[in-house]
Amino acid sequence: MRKLRIEKHPILNFEKERKKIHFTFNGHPAFGFEGDTIASALHALGVKKLSHSIELKRPRGFYCAIGNCSSCQMTVDGVPNVKTCITELKAGMEVKVQTNKGELYDK
Amino acid sequence: MKGEKNMKPKFIKKDELIVVGQRGSSFETGAIWQKFLDLYDKFGIFEQISKNELYKVRLINGKKFDVHFGMLTANKRQSPFYKMLNIPAFEYAVFEVALAKGYDEQIVEIEEWIKNDEKYEQGRIEGTRFLIEHYGVKYKEDDFDNSVIEIMMPIVEKED
Numbered sequence: 001m002r003k004l005r006i007e008k009h010p011i012l013n014f015e016k017e018r019k020k021i022h023f024t025f026n027g028h029p030a031f032g033f034e035g036d037t038i039a040s041a042l043h044a045l046g047v048k049k050l051s052h053s054i055e056l057k058r059p060r061g062f063y064c065a066i067g068n069c070s071s072c073q074m075t076v077d078g079v080p081n082v083k084t085c086i087t088e089l090k091a092g093m094e095v096k097v098q099t100n101k102g103e104l105y106d107k
Numbered sequence: 108m109k110g111e112k113n114m115k116p117k118f119i120k121k122d123e124l125i126v127v128g129q130r131g132s133s134f135e136t137g138a139i140w141q142k143f144l145d146l147y148d149k150f151g152i153f154e155q156i157s158k159n160e161l162y163k164v165r166l167i168n169g170k171k172f173d174v175h176f177g178m179l180t181a182n183k184r185q186s187p188f189y190k191m192l193n194i195p196a197f198e199y200a201v202f203e204v205a206l207a208k209g210y211d212e213q214i215v216e217i218e219e220w221i222k223n224d225e226k227y228e229q230g231r232i233e234g235t236r237f238l239i240e241h242y243g244v245k246y247k248e249d250d251f252d253n254s255v256i257e258i259m260m261p262i263v264e265k266e267d
Contacts, residue, residue: 022144024137026210027174028240028256029161031248046207046252078134092141094134 005044023093030095038084038095039065039072050074050084051098074098114220116200116260124194124239126162127152127185128177133165136174143176146188154182161242164192166235197230199239199259206254214238217258230261237261 007014018033025042032041039050039062049059050072063071067086076082076095080102084095129143156179164175175192183191200221204213218238221229229236238260245255 022137022141024140025251027133027136028163028206028210029140029176029242029248030251044249046250077137092138094137 004046021089021091023089023091023095025095026097032089036089038074038076038082038087038089038093040085041089042084042095049097052100054101057099073102075102078104080104114202114216116202116220118198118262119201120196120198121259122196124162125180125183126164126175126177126192126194127155127180127189128162128175128192130166130173130175130190130192133172133174136176139174140176146186147178150186150188152178152180153185154180156181157243160244161246163240163242164194165238165240166232167237168235192232194232194237194239194261197261198263200227200262202258202260203245204256204258206251206256210256214258217260221260221262226264227262228265230263 018035020031020033021036022029022031023041024030025045025047030041030045032044036044042050043062048061050062051060051074052058053060060071062085063069065085067083070083072083072085073081074084074095075098076084076087076093078094080098129139129146131139158178160178162177162179166173166175175190177189177192183193185191202213202217204210221227229238231237238258241257241259243257245257247254
């Protein structure tokens with residue numbers, strides 16, 4: 001299995017145990033850790049496709065990671081176009097891949 | 108016909124399943140999942156069957172559906188904070204769905220398969236269509252690329 005989460009680093013200290021946070025991704029259970037962004041948690045789980053291009057529906061993934069490019073826009077708790085690379089992961093979030101410009105759904 | 112490609116389920120019979128968990132709208136799956144885990148940490152499950160295996164039941168009402176997240180037990184008496192779901196004995200068509208190949212898309216294909224099948228129709232609990240997602244040993248919570256979920260479609264023979 002490929003480990004995408006950095007656990008040891010020559011300068012930064014990742015040894016402190018962080019709280020596990022549970023959320024759902026496209027309806028199935030997923031987890032990250034306290035301090036993760038949504039996109040970093042998904043990246044660590046091996047998720048590559050975060051959204052689709054509006055025009056040609058091509059898959060879009062983790063790219064700029066600083067909230068500029070909109071490649072990571074997803075629907076979070078029913079709110080579309082959330083830039084997941086700069087949005088902190090919270091317990092119980094519902095995260096979905098977005099396939100269009102984004103629609104507010106009727107609960 | 109759409110929904111018939113690569114559809115090779117295995118057929119199994121299951122006795123009554125008692126799923127202890129939490130339930131709510133499919134728009135709140137994250138919150139339901141978290142609520143269930145909080146309760147599980149606090150109360151555990153009395154006479155739990157198969158630890159680390161999770162069941163998510165979709166209770167379908169038209170285009171919307173509720174989800175019931177939980178685990179199996181042999182005992183119907185549990186903490187009153189849980190919600191219980193009793194699924195009577197059914198025959199299931201079981202499909203293996205690889206998360207890496209797209210989870211939602213494959214469930215849509217399975218739903219198409221049952222709609223188009225000549226012999227079977229989808230089973231119901233008290234008139235409500237349902238579908239079980241089984242997160243078992245092939246589901247690796249830290250590696251979606253290599254995770255497989257079992258989709259259990261309850262089937263009953265069509266009446267002439």
